[in-house]
Amino acid sequence: MDLENDVRSLMSVEPNTEWYETTHHELGHIYYYMSYTNPEVPVLLRSGANRAYHEAMGSLMGLAATQKPFLVGLDLVPASAKTDQTQTLLKEALNYVTFLPFASGVMSEWENSFYAENLPPDQLNAKWWELVKKYQGITPPTARGENFLDPATKTHINDDPAQYYDYALSYVILFQLHDHIAKKILKQDPHVTNYYGSKEVGAFLADIMRPGASKDWRTVLKEKTGEDLSARAMVDYFQPLMAYLKEQNKGRKYTM
Numbered sequence: 001m002d003l004e005n006d007v008r009s010l011m012s013v014e015p016n017t018e019w020y021e022t023t024h025h026e027l028g029h030i031y032y033y034m035s036y037t038n039p040e041v042p043v044l045l046r047s048g049a050n051r052a053y054h055e056a057m058g059s060l061m062g063l064a065a066t067q068k069p070f071l072v073g074l075d076l077v078p079a080s081a082k083t084d085q086t087q088t089l090l091k092e093a094l095n096y097v098t099f100l101p102f103a104s105g106v107m108s109e110w111e112n113s114f115y116a117e118n119l120p121p122d123q124l125n126a127k128w129w130e131l132v133k134k135y136q137g138i139t140p141p142t143a144r145g146e147n148f149l150d151p152a153t154k155t156h157i158n159d160d161p162a163q164y165y166d167y168a169l170s171y172v173i174l175f176q177l178h179d180h181i182a183k184k185i186l187k188q189d190p191h192v193t194n195y196y197g198s199k200e201v202g203a204f205l206a207d208i209m210r211p212g213a214s215k216d217w218r219t220v221l222k223e224k225t226g227e228d229l230s231a232r233a234m235v236d237y238f239q240p241l242m243a244y245l246k247e248q249n250k251g252r253k254y255t256m
């Protein structure tokens with residue numbers, strides 16, 4: 001509120017898993033705001049290393065806060081609660097993986113044709129569904145003519161252009177950071193981590209957040225994880241699920 005440490009989050013929440021995750025996501029943003037609000041960072045550069053970093057920090061907190069050891073540590077679920085890795089990974093994949101073709105494909109390409117390629121006004125909806133089919137493999141149950149404008153039902157289309165490209169990139173970065181934290185700092189399996197109380201994890205994240213945009217995002221990523229931007233960590237994380245799905249889908253033909 002005052003470029004110092006007066007921070008607030010105005011949210012209309014319900015007590016369920018989705019909002020629990022979102023609350024941690026928003027807290028990630030807030031800690032980022034507070035970290036780069038320091039005398040070393042000029043006011044104009046008090047933002048994420050790039051826009052995706054801001055989302056990555058938030059989503060990283062969201063992912064970490066829903067893993068079982070963290071929940072057990074806070075007494076939110078009993079240690080005896082049964083979890084099924086495939087089920088958990090399927091749920092996470094529906095959140096993080098299937099989101100990518102939508103975010104970086106459908107949303108971003110529709111915006112690109114609309115803003116940069118003079119998409120004709122009588123093809124706005126046709127273009128949307130062409131991209132939905134191409135990237136998500138979905139066709140509408142009934143014809144969606146130009147009397148509809150389905151893209152405009154997505155709030156970011158009308159109030160926050162290009163944000164979905166950031167979200168897509170943020171998921172790639174978040175898995176890189178999580179992989180590093182799990183394996184190199186906590187020495188834990190990335191699927192079942194507990195960040196709680198780890199000063200080393202706090203210092204690692206604070207180092208990334210403190211310079212804000214005053215340091216190049218590529219340098220930050222390379223320095224902190226030893227890697228360039230890469231989907232390697234994300235692919236690794238979902239490898240057990242890939243193996244399961246390959247087995248389940250053996251012999252099936254893909255048609256559309």
Ligand SMILES: [Zn+2]
Pocket residue numbers: 025029054055058
């Ligand atoms: Zn966010």
